[in-house]
């Protein structure tokens with residue numbers, strides 16, 4: 001249960017509440033320490049030092065050097081910058097980009113836009129678990145390929161991609177490799193050198209940091225143009241006065257998340273496994289995403305003979321916040337592109353439900369959610385003309 005109005009928040013892949021220590025670390029930089037880090041007097045130096053400190057925190061969390069860390073306005077900007085920046089900076093080498101069919105829209109809508117600018121994009125398929133095959137990446141690379149961008153973990157179904165293998169192939173073949181690690185950072189181990197990553201996107205609000213904060217890691221080898229033009233901030237690569245409180249917040253949140261990762265992800269994965277096991281006891285229910293290579297917090301299931309939207313509305317009346325897929329697609333009625341790519345038929349996709357566990361989730365919450373999901377599913381099945389007699393109660 002979260003807050004005074006007692007609701008159960010099971011949508012931590014959409015966003016998380018900022019933790020107390022993070023808010024406390026940020027507060028002074030909104031008022032007394034308000035100086036512009038680019039200025040030369042005392043309070044400005046405090047701001048500059050705070051930004052440096054956050055840069056070191058982020059760098060150490062992902063095995064990078066502070067020089068390789070650039071603060072952005074979020075995961076979306078980091079993805080746009082990595083992909084557009086690499087595309088235009090390497091245009092003399094080629095115009096081919098490789099990605100997957102299950103990326104976040106921050107990647108897919110960016111590559112679709114680049115197609116209109118004359119770039120060619122390969123959208124690799126995935127297996128039924130939503131996983132890209134590293135061999136498919138190798139086969140798709142041509143002498144015109146300038147970038148491979150494949151997410152580290154999927155935001156809808158939680159599948160963790162074989163990033164180490166893909167990174168190794170891209171490095172061997174001399175192609176830049178970007179990964180959207182927004183769902184991974186702060187939740188699973190990330191090391192940019194071990195994984196041969198050239199560019200990596202992070203978002204603060206997915207690991208109990210502030211919204212509107214992000215990071216793009218840019219390794220030494222990566223040639224990439226700026227996206228924002230203006231002042232000399234971020235070593236002339238990302239213009240605009242730094243969001244000092246936000247930067248302090250994302251640095252602190254990531255540092256704490258990594259320090260607590262072992263115990264926290266073990267606890268959360270334990271709750272996830274109980275939730276999966278109990279929900280799959282509902283007849284004609286299937287797990288989406290990979291059974292093992294899966295984010296600790298992600299549960300995604302599909303119920304036959306159910307419309308997803310109606311589940312959410314009925315769960316909301318029972319004070320449960322959940323999602324059918326990504327927050328970004330919940331306002332559209334298009335079936336999830338991720339579940340489509342996994343090969344689910346569209347009529348079944350509408351019966352999908354994503355529950356993502358967080359720091360505040362308890363075992364009692366899991367029991368309450370299972371009981372209510374079971375009740376709601378039965379109610380909806382009883383109402384649907386398509387439900388076979390043996391599933392009615």
Ligand SMILES: *Cc1c(COP(=O)(O)O)cnc(C)c1O
Pocket residue numbers: 013014073074075076077079104106151153154155180182183203204205206212213214
């Ligand atoms: C949330 C999310 C984003 C977007 O990050 P914002 O900080 O909300 O812009 C990008 N990619 C993935 C995988 C996400 O889950």
